[in-house]
Amino acid sequence: MDQDILYWVWLGSLSNITLRKKYKLLQTFGSPYDIWHASKNELLKNQSVSPEMAAILSDRNIKELTKRKLEDLYVRKIKILPLKNSNYPACLKEIYDPPIVLYVMGELLDDELCLAVVGSRNATEYGRNMAEKISYELAINGFTITSGMARGIDSSAHIGALRANGRTIAVLGCGLDMVYPHENKELMEIISKNGAVISEYVTGTNPLPANFPARNRIISGLSIGVTVIEANERSGSLITANIALEQGRDVFAVPGNADSNNSLGTNRLIKEGARLVTGVDDILEELKFSQPGILESKENLKEISQSKVLRGLTGEERIIAEKLTDGKIQIDALADKCNLSMQLINSTLVIMELKGIVEQLPGKIFGLKI
Amino acid sequence: MLSKIKSCGLIGIDGYILEVETDISNGMPVFEIVGLADIAVKESKERVRSAIKNSGLEFPVRRITINLSPANIKKEGSSFDLPIALGILTATEQIVNGALDKYMFIGELSLDGEIKPVHGILPMAIAALKEGMEYLVLPAANADEAAVVKGLRILPVKNITEVILHLNGEKQLDEYTIDINELFKNKTEYEIDFADVKGQDNVKRALEVAASGAHNCIMIGSPGSGKSMVAKRLPTILPAMSFEEALEVTKIHSIAGMLPSNTSLVTTRPFRSPHHTISDVSLVGGGKYPKPGEISLAHYGVLFLDELPEFSKEALEVLRQPLEDGMVNISRVNASLSYPAKTMLLCAANPCKCGNFLDPSKQCTCTPKQVQQYLGRLSGPLLDRIDIHIEVASVKYKDLESTKDEEKSSEIRERVNRARKIQLERYKGLRIYSNSQLQPSMMNKYCRLDEDCRQLLKNAFEKLGLSARAHNRILKVSRTIADIEQSEDIKQRHIAEAIQYRSLDRKFWAG
Ligand SMILES: Nc1ncnc2c1ncn2[C@@H]1O[C@H](COP(=O)(O)OP(=O)(O)O)[C@@H](O)[C@H]1O
Ligand SMILES: [Mg+2]
Ligand SMILES: [Zn+2]
Numbered sequence: 001m002d003q004d005i006l007y008w009v010w011l012g013s014l015s016n017i018t019l020r021k022k023y024k025l026l027q028t029f030g031s032p033y034d035i036w037h038a039s040k041n042e043l044l045k046n047q048s049v050s051p052e053m054a055a056i057l058s059d060r061n062i063k064e065l066t067k068r069k070l071e072d073l074y075v076r077k078i079k080i081l082p083l084k085n086s087n088y089p090a091c092l093k094e095i096y097d098p099p100i101v102l103y104v105m106g107e108l109l110d111d112e113l114c115l116a117v118v119g120s121r122n123a124t125e126y127g128r129n130m131a132e133k134i135s136y137e138l139a140i141n142g143f144t145i146t147s148g149m150a151r152g153i154d155s156s157a158h159i160g161a162l163r164a165n166g167r168t169i170a171v172l173g174c175g176l177d178m179v180y181p182h183e184n185k186e187l188m189e190i191i192s193k194n195g196a197v198i199s200e201y202v203t204g205t206n207p208l209p210a211n212f213p214a215r216n217r218i219i220s221g222l223s224i225g226v227t228v229i230e231a232n233e234r235s236g237s238l239i240t241a242n243i244a245l246e247q248g249r250d251v252f253a254v255p256g257n258a259d260s261n262n263s264l265g266t267n268r269l270i271k272e273g274a275r276l277v278t279g280v281d282d283i284l285e286e287l288k289f290s291q292p293g294i295l296e297s298k299e300n301l302k303e304i305s306q307s308k309v310l311r312g313l314t315g316e317e318r319i320i321a322e323k324l325t326d327g328k329i330q331i332d333a334l335a336d337k338c339n340l341s342m343q344l345i346n347s348t349l350v351i352m353e354l355k356g357i358v359e360q361l362p363g364k365i366f367g368l369k370i
Numbered sequence: 371m372l373s374k375i376k377s378c379g380l381i382g383i384d385g386y387i388l389e390v391e392t393d394i395s396n397g398m399p400v401f402e403i404v405g406l407a408d409i410a411v412k413e414s415k416e417r418v419r420s421a422i423k424n425s426g427l428e429f430p431v432r433r434i435t436i437n438l439s440p441a442n443i444k445k446e447g448s449s450f451d452l453p454i455a456l457g458i459l460t461a462t463e464q465i466v467n468g469a470l471d472k473y474m475f476i477g478e479l480s481l482d483g484e485i486k487p488v489h490g491i492l493p494m495a496i497a498a499l500k501e502g503m504e505y506l507v508l509p510a511a512n513a514d515e516a517a518v519v520k521g522l523r524i525l526p527v528k529n530i531t532e533v534i535l536h537l538n539g540e541k542q543l544d545e546y547t548i549d550i551n552e553l554f555k556n557k558t559e560y561e562i563d564f565a566d567v568k569g570q571d572n573v574k575r576a577l578e579v580a581a582s583g584a585h586n587c588i589m590i591g592s593p594g595s596g597k598s599m600v601a602k603r604l605p606t607i608l609p610a611m612s613f614e615e616a617l618e619v620t621k622i623h624s625i626a627g628m629l630p631s632n633t634s635l636v637t638t639r640p641f642r643s644p645h646h647t648i649s650d651v652s653l654v655g656g657g658k659y660p661k662p663g664e665i666s667l668a669h670y671g672v673l674f675l676d677e678l679p680e681f682s683k684e685a686l687e688v689l690r691q692p693l694e695d696g697m698v699n700i701s702r703v704n705a706s707l708s709y710p711a712k713t714m715l716l717c718a719a720n721p722c723k724c725g726n727f728l729d730p731s732k733q734c735t736c737t738p739k740q741v742q743q744y745l746g747r748l749s750g751p752l753l754d755r756i757d758i759h760i761e762v763a764s765v766k767y768k769d770l771e772s773t774k775d776e777e778k779s780s781e782i783r784e785r786v787n788r789a790r791k792i793q794l795e796r797y798k799g800l801r802i803y804s805n806s807q808l809q810p811s812m813m814n815k816y817c818r819l820d821e822d823c824r825q826l827l828k829n830a831f832e833k834l835g836l837s838a839r840a841h842n843r844i845l846k847v848s849r850t851i852a853d854i855e856q857s858e859d860i861k862q863r864h865i866a867e868a869i870q871y872r873s874l875d876r877k878f879w880a881g
Binding site: 330331332335342343344346347348349350351353354356360362363364 | 569570571572574575721727728761763826829830833834851862863864866867869870873876
């Protein structure tokens with residue numbers, strides 16, 4: 001298998017050959033190993049292989065470089081998931097143009113349900129708040145949040161999920177040795193520990209503009225639905241939305257002011273039939289219809305995620321956080337539900353407030369911090 | 371002929387012995403009272419003259435001069451009627467008794483010779499005992515009040531004739547006694563109890579902390595949320611009054627004329643709830659004829675200011691110093707007097723002008739700005755005397771119907787007592803009795819924090835937007851919470867809970 005990986009990395013990184021052609025080759029030859037070892041003649045026998053392509057495929061330098069690349073990947077502890085690997089995300093495999101190889105920092109889980117939250121880089125505060133809030137609540141409900149780790153909405157989406165101690169996946173348009181944008185270095189590290197940072201690009205690949213539309217198909221491909229928060233008329237998020245529709249995913253859009261540039265795209269999506277959402281309940285309700293069965297497993301998921309939300313809390317904090325996931329509540333009612341003494345409730349809530357887990361509203365009403 | 375009769379006057383809440391000197395000489399029939407007597411005292415001439423005549427005795431048609439000695443203290447009220455009358459009767463030898471030195475006489479006369487009750491009997495009785503008097507002759511209706519003072523023979527009288535018969539040895543008056551222990555035991559119970567209040571555990575806990583450290587509090591809640599109901603019950607969880615405290619409270623109530631007749635002692639802690647239209651003088655005391663104000667009537671008890679934002683700025687301003695000192699000082703022409711005012715201040719306020727801001731079942735019609743302004747008005751000196759802020763939520767109907775057993779006042783009071791005892795012990799010799807009285811200079815010693823606690827507090831100030839004035843109040847309240855737990859050290863959880871009681875310092879209220 002280790003040997004096999006080399007051939008997959010090699011095939012995946014051949015940037016001058018289109019994905020279509022790579023699938024065709026795989027179909028014809030069976031595996032990257034066979035393609036690697038095919039002679040130029042054998043290759044050319046094939047109708048779909050042009051002479052240029054055959055030259056690339058039999059280029060020894062490239063093959064040597066790939067061997068070194070592989071060492072680099074090992075050193076960086078980057079996991080490599082070939083398309084045929086049983087751990088390759090099932091829903092991504094289904095799409096029309098799945099990546100040949102996925103590079104992973106962190107961990108992808110077999111049973112996770114992902115929802116994408118994406119939007120404009122030049123987001124408004126409203127947009128960032130909504131992204132964080134919706135991601136937070138989706139994470140509480142057991143979903144993994146996928147996004148592109150770009151500035152603005154994407155970053156807020158990841159942060160929302162992390163706040164909930166939930167899982168999140170960032171899909172990059174460059175190699176995993178690059179940090180783009182640079183200010184997200186720390187975020188990237190945290191995401192890799194609470195989910196995964198993934199890419200179809202081998203290390204050393206720069207964040208070329210052309211990579212981003214391709215990256216977007218992975219974001220939606222991993223997810224059962226895509227929520228767009230703030231997008232102007234030409235935003236890449238609209239492309240993601242279109243791809244998502246082609247992939248048969250649900251598309252949700254958060255409305256904005258009619259005269260806000262940042263919301264022209266999302267408002268148009270709504271006009272064109274995307275589900276208008278103002279909170280997670282809208283998303284959950286839609287999924288119930290469009291993807292029956294998923295919500296049945298949701299209760300189960302919720303439990304799993306709650307146990308994740310509750311990770312790292314002390315006993316009382318956990319009890320309180322558990323009760324607060326049902327919504328905001330006045331302190332006496334909370335004490336009743338938790339069956340804790342008033343003094344313990346009082347002091348624990350302040351400590352949770354200081355940890356940023358809980359917020360207090362007038363009237364001694366407490367809620368989980370969004 | 372000259373006679374001297376002992377009576378008693380009042381300065382502040384203390385009695386002082388006073389001699390009624392009567393001189394009757396030949397000359398024009400004038401009746402004069404000297405010795406800084408006020409109008410009410412001067413009017414006593416008419417009452418004394420009629421009372422003597424109407425009792426079948428002789429009123430001398432000669433020159434009568436009465437001196438109230440010491441002459442440099444202002445005399446007020448009608449309690450000298452009886453000693454003045456007796457002075458005249460002795461000077462005219464209608465009373466023959468060589469042992470009047472042992473007697474003190476107090477009482478107002480009506481025109482027919484009946485003796486009517488007066489205010490301030492308890493402090494007078496205490497003074498009588500202190501000055502070595504043996505007998506106190508006083509209005510029958512005041513007997514219960516005076517009988518509390520042990521070691522003094524109380525002789526209640528209904529009319530002037532009874533007094534004369536007694537002094538002339540013709541018919542002895544009966545001595546009046548009561549069993550104080552019995553009285554004290556039976557009467558320290560309240561008719562209301564915290565167990566009447568359904569739910570509201572947060573409010574109850576906050577008030578328990580307040581009671582334990584004698585911290586002033588404010589409650590914020592919509593109308594009907596039960597603020598008045600819990601306020602009235604605060605005295606029931608304060609430590610039971612000691613006999614000395616009861617005496618002092620009774621003295622004040624006696625002077626103010628607030629003691630119901632046939633009452634010997636105020637045995638339960640007072641709860642005073644003045645309306646917001648009250649005048650400054652009625653609130654803190656003073657006036658032409660000085661009287662204790664509400665804050666002194668609430669001495670050793672609770673002063674409840676309902677609808678705090680409705681009180682005038684001036685009224686709240688005059689409260690400040692007395693709250694700080696536990697005492698009201700009133701300066702007079704010739705003397706200054708003081709009334710004790712060690713009270714726990716409990717305030718209540720609606721959260722906004724319309725009152726509905728915290729009531730989820732009703733619509734608040736105020737703008738956010740108005741909401742901020744309403745309580746914002748409170749900021750300032752008085753709020754600086756308040757350690758604990760309590761938000762009171764309206765209790766749901768189903769909770770009101772609940773039959774769950776609520777904790778009794780007596781159970782809460784037990785914990786309060788324990789915490790207070792720790793404080794008394796700790797502050798021995800410092801002339802403070804509770805954590806609420808801690809001065810900034812004492813904080814370092816008694817509210818020492820370890821590094822974790824300091825960090826927590828710092829964090830809280832940064833993250834929660836608390837105002838700086840909260841700092842020492844949080845420390846004092848943490849000290850109390852630790853004392854309730856019988857913990858020598860202040861721990862993080864104590865500080866965290868204390869922070870919970872600073873709602874009005876939060877940004878969302880203070881703006
Ligand atoms: N927690 C409670 N338990 C029992 N009765 C309550 C409670 N809260 C309110 N009530 C009832 O409602 C009435 C109104 O409460 P009140 O103390 O006058 O409210 P506020 O002073 O806040 O306007 C009380 O007299 C009492 O009968
Ligand atoms: Mg009321
Ligand atoms: Zn209002």
